[in-house]
Structures are given as C-alpha cells and as structure tokens.
Amino acid sequence: IPVDTFDLVIFGATGDLARRKILPGLFRRYCSGQMPAEAQIIGAARSDMDDGAFRDLVRSAIEEFAGSAAGDADQVEAFLGQVHYEPVDAKGESGWEALKSHMRDHAVRAFYFSVGPSLFGDLAERLRTFGLATPDSRIVVEKPFGHDLESARALNRELAQYFDETQIYRIDHYLGKETVQNLMAVRFGNVLFEPLWNAQFVDHIQITVAETVGVGGRGGYYDSSGAMRDMVQNHLMQLLCLIAMEPPARFEPDSVRDEKLKVIRALDPVEPHHIVRGQYTADEKQPGYRAHVENERSRTESFVALKAHVSNWRWAGTPFYLRTGKMLRGRTSEIVVAFKDAPHSIFGAEAGRHRNELVIRLQPNEGMTLDVTIKEPGPGGMRLVDVPLDMTFADALGPDADMPDAYERLIMDVIRGNQTLFMRGDEVEAAWAWTDPMIDGWERRGDVPKPYDPGSSGPEDALMLMHRDGRRWRDIK
Ligand code: BG6
Numbered sequence: 001i002p003v004d005t006f007d008l009v010i011f012g013a014t015g016d017l018a019r020r021k022i023l024p025g026l027f028r029r030y031c032s033g034q035m036p037a038e039a040q041i042i043g044a045a046r047s048d049m050d051d052g053a054f055r056d057l058v059r060s061a062i063e064e065f066a067g068s069a070a071g072d073a074d075q076v077e078a079f080l081g082q083v084h085y086e087p088v089d090a091k092g093e094s095g096w097e098a099l100k101s102h103m104r105d106h107a108v109r110a111f112y113f114s115v116g117p118s119l120f121g122d123l124a125e126r127l128r129t130f131g132l133a134t135p136d137s138r139i140v141v142e143k144p145f146g147h148d149l150e151s152a153r154a155l156n157r158e159l160a161q162y163f164d165e166t167q168i169y170r171i172d173h174y175l176g177k178e179t180v181q182n183l184m185a186v187r188f189g190n191v192l193f194e195p196l197w198n199a200q201f202v203d204h205i206q207i208t209v210a211e212t213v214g215v216g217g218r219g220g221y222y223d224s225s226g227a228m229r230d231m232v233q234n235h236l237m238q239l240l241c242l243i244a245m246e247p248p249a250r251f252e253p254d255s256v257r258d259e260k261l262k263v264i265r266a267l268d269p270v271e272p273h274h275i276v277r278g279q280y281t282a283d284e285k286q287p288g289y290r291a292h293v294e295n296e297r298s299r300t301e302s303f304v305a306l307k308a309h310v311s312n313w314r315w316a317g318t319p320f321y322l323r324t325g326k327m328l329r330g331r332t333s334e335i336v337v338a339f340k341d342a343p344h345s346i347f348g349a350e351a352g353r354h355r356n357e358l359v360i361r362l363q364p365n366e367g368m369t370l371d372v373t374i375k376e377p378g379p380g381g382m383r384l385v386d387v388p389l390d391m392t393f394a395d396a397l398g399p400d401a402d403m404p405d406a407y408e409r410l411i412m413d414v415i416r417g418n419q420t421l422f423m424r425g426d427e428v429e430a431a432w433a434w435t436d437p438m439i440d441g442w443e444r445r446g447d448v449p450k451p452y453d454p455g456s457s458g459p460e461d462a463l464m465l466m467h468r469d470g471r472r473w474r475d476i477k
Pocket of ligand 1: 230
C-alpha cells in the first residue's frame with residue numbers, strides 16, 4: 001500500500017548511513033510500490049553539488065547496497081528522477097531558501113537528521129526560522145542520542161523548543177528489524193507463552209548481540225563511546241524491554257512506550273561485580289582494538305556482559321544476562337528464555353535434568369527454537385532427551401517473504417506518522433540514567449577492560465558471570 005506523498009529531506013545525505021541504509025532502503029520501497037510517484041527525496045549536505053552529481057552518488061549506493069533490486073536499470077533511473085540535492089549550511093544561512101522552494105503544501109514533510117547530535121539543535125532551529133517546518137512536519141534523529149543523561153536531556157530540551165514530542169522520531173534501528181517486532185507478535189499473539197512469561201516459570205533470560213566485525217573505520221566515534229553506550233543503552237535495552245514489558249492495551253505508540261519505560265525504571269542498579277568489560281587483542285591476521293582506535297592506552301570496552309534485575313512482581317528473582325561485543329566468534333543475535341525445571345520429576349534422578357528453552361534468533365537464520373523434552377526412543381527404560389521444535393522464517397514463510405531492512409520499515413512509519421517503533425524522550429533518558437552509573441563507576445575506579453582473543457566468546461570472566469550462578473551462556477556460533 002503506497003504511503004501518502006512526501007518530501008523527505010536527508011541532512012547528511014552524502015554520509016555513510018545515507019549511502020548504506022537510507023537511500024538504498026528508499027529505493028527498495030520504491031520498487032515495492034510503496035513510495036508514490038510524486039514523492040521527493042532531497043539530499044542536503046555541505047558539499048556543493050548539483051542534482052546530477054548527487055544522483056550519481058545515489059546510483060552507486062543502490063548498486064552497492066540495494067541487493068538484487070539494483071539490477072533493474074529502468075527502475076533505478078525512474079527512482080533517481082524523484083531525487084534532488086541542495087547544498088545547505090547547517091550552521092549558517094546559505095541554502096535554506098533554496099531548500100524551502102522544494103517543499104509542497106500537500107506533501108508530508110519529513111527531515112532526517114543523519115548527522116552527529118551536535119547539529120541537531122542548529123537544524124531544528126533553522127527549519128523553524130526559515131519556515132520549512134509545519135505543525136505536521138516530522139524530524140528523524142539518529143543515535144547516539146547524547147553521550148549520557150545530561151547531554152540527552154539537553155538535546156531533548158533543545159529539540160522541544162522547536163518541535164512537539166509527537167513530531168520527533170528517535171531511531172533505534174533494532175526496533176525496525178522484523179524479528180524484533182516478532183518478539184511482540186510471539187508474546188502477545190499466542191496464548192501459549194504469556195502465562196509462563198514470569199519469574200515463577202522463567203529461570204533466566206539471555207540476550208546476546210555478538211558481532212564478528214571490529215570497530216573498523218569508526219575508531220574515533222567508538223573510542224569515546226564503547227559497547228555500553230553504543231549497544232547496551234539502546235539496542236540491548238530495547239530487546240530487554242520487549243521481553244520484559246507488560247502487555248500494552250493496544251499496539252499504539254504511547255501504550256507500548258509507557259510499558260517499555262516502566263521496565264527501564266524497574267531496573268536495579270547493576271552491582272560492579274555483575275559487569276564484565278572486555279577489549280579485543282590482536283592476532284596474526286589483524287591489529288587489536290587499540291591499534292584500530294589509534295590509542296595504545298585506550299580503556300574503552302569493545303565487549304560487555306552484565307547481569308540485570310527487573311524489580312517488579314513479574315520478574316523478581318529472574319536475572320537478565322546481557323552481552324554484546326565486537327570481533328567475536330560469530331555474528332549471532334539471539335534471546336534465550338530459559339524455563340525452570342518441571343516441579344517434580346516422576347522419572348527419577350537417572351532421567352537427568354531437562355529444561356525447556358525458547359531461543360529467538362534475531363539474526364542471522366531468523367527464527368525460533370523451542371527445546372522440548374521427549375523420551376529417547378529405545379527399549380532401555382525411560383530416558384529423556386531434549387529436542388528442538390525448530391522454525392526458521394525462510395522455511396515457514398518462503399524465501400521470498402518480504403523482509404524489509406529495518407530502515408525501510410522505519411522511514412515508511414515516519415511518513416505514516418506512526419511512532420510506535422521510535423523511542424520517546426523520557427525512555428532515552430531513563431536508559432541513560434541506568435547506564436550512566438556503570439560508566440561513571442569504571443571511570444572512577446580506573447577500570448581496565450579484560451583482554452579477549454578475536455574470534456572468541458569474549459573474556460573468560462563473562463562465562464564465569466553465569467557459571468557462578470550454575471548457568472551457562474548458549475554458545476556463540
Ligand atoms: C549500530 C552500532 O547502532 O549497530 C554498531 O553503532 C553496530 O557499532 C550496529 O555494529 C549493529 O547493527 P546490526 O543491524 O548490524 O546488528
């Protein structure tokens with residue numbers, strides 16, 4: 001179904017995110033028929049170029065990042081016909097009137113700030129001063145939304161001077177992933193899971209987001225951020241919220257966001273001995289973290305594991321183990337809901353301990369596995385074994401199922417005016433309020449992250465974090 005026609009301005013249109021995600025994503029939506037033929041995409045950045053030069057840039061971004069859709073040259077050219085460019089000075093006066101001349105009264109106006117947070121305020125202010133923004137216009141802001149609670153509050157205040165909360169779309173691209181939205185479908189679309197989804201039946205939860213890549217060319221940003229700010233404060237926090245929240249009354253923006261906020265506010269402060277930080281070392285093939293960031297004394301973590309507690313009636317006593325890191329053994333994002341033992345074993349001690357585990361694979365090989373206990377076939381008595389009930393999206397829904405990239409879904413939601421999958425200002429602040437004390441503690445204590453080998457599962461201490469509790473992480477494959 002096509003969305004309403006729109007004028008989408010992308011500030012930072014020549015940058016990496018625009019090239020890799022936003023522009024190819026828009027092209028794929030165009031190919032699927034969702035982007036109306038009258039819609040306009042207007043790139044805006046400092047570089048002085050014309051429509052032709054920008055279209056060349058977009059064409060090459062599509063070739064590189066839009067997958068098989070890029071093969072249809074006619075579609076590419078038709079899409080490029082809807083793409084324009086204006087050089088704009090975010091901190092000055094030039095370019096704004098020209099940009100305004102593209103805006104049409106009947107179209108939804110959206111302004112995507114694909115720039116660092118230091119420019120958010122300048123852009124917001126100029127959109128108002130030069131009269132580009134209407135009461136119905138939307139702004140889209142990327143992470144990082146601040147560096148800590150104080151800077152996030154300052155950003156929220158700054159944006160609030162020019163835009164209402166209902167006009168501000170804070171992106172956490174994890175919420176745009178099909179499999180992340182599926183978490184809500186699984187929980188609230190089935191009668192099977194929800195009655196068991198609490199401390200009475202759940203022993204613990206594991207959330208792993210493991211990456212095989214290092215910090216690559218992003219060393220400058222990353223070294224002032226680290227895994228806690230880059231991943232835990234936002235992506236892992238959102239996953240935790242969707243797993244832990246109460247059922248919202250409706251799948252509507254504030255119903256969902258109110259419930260997520262309650263989870264974040266129910267999180268206990270994390271004890272320092274329940275956090276493990278790591279930093280990857282070098283191996284024969286590649287340099288270590290410190291060489292990547294060109295700071296041989298860097299104490300920034302490229303890995304973090306921690307044990308969290310959600311202190312409310314539903315979750316009292318059930319730990320949430322979170323871990324994420326770069327340069328690990330595999331690229332695996334998954335959530336494990338580990339259920340408790342059956343209350344009484346009628347088969348005696350020799351049958352061993354068996355537990356149901358629900359594994360939700362966010363990426364790759366998207367799908368779910370439920371381990372169930374059955375009798376091992378054979379005449380040798382009642383021996384039990386755990387076997388997986390396995391479902392992969394590709395098998396169940398067919399390889400051609402429409403699985404849009406996170407950004408495609410989110411940009412279309414902006415045009416539709418649906419904020420459900422975007423973070424509200426108070427949510428972001430609450431998340432910083434939880435992570436700040438951990439980061440401050442490391443700085444105060446001069447904490448040095450534990451080294452770990454590239455291609456490993458992170459530092460040994462992270463494994464111990466669960467071993468000490470008589471539990472173990474699922475292997476990173
Ligand atoms: C980004 C982080 O937000 O998410 C990156 O800044 C990280 O460091 C990326 O690599 C992971 O996203 P995805 O979609 O590849 O899991």
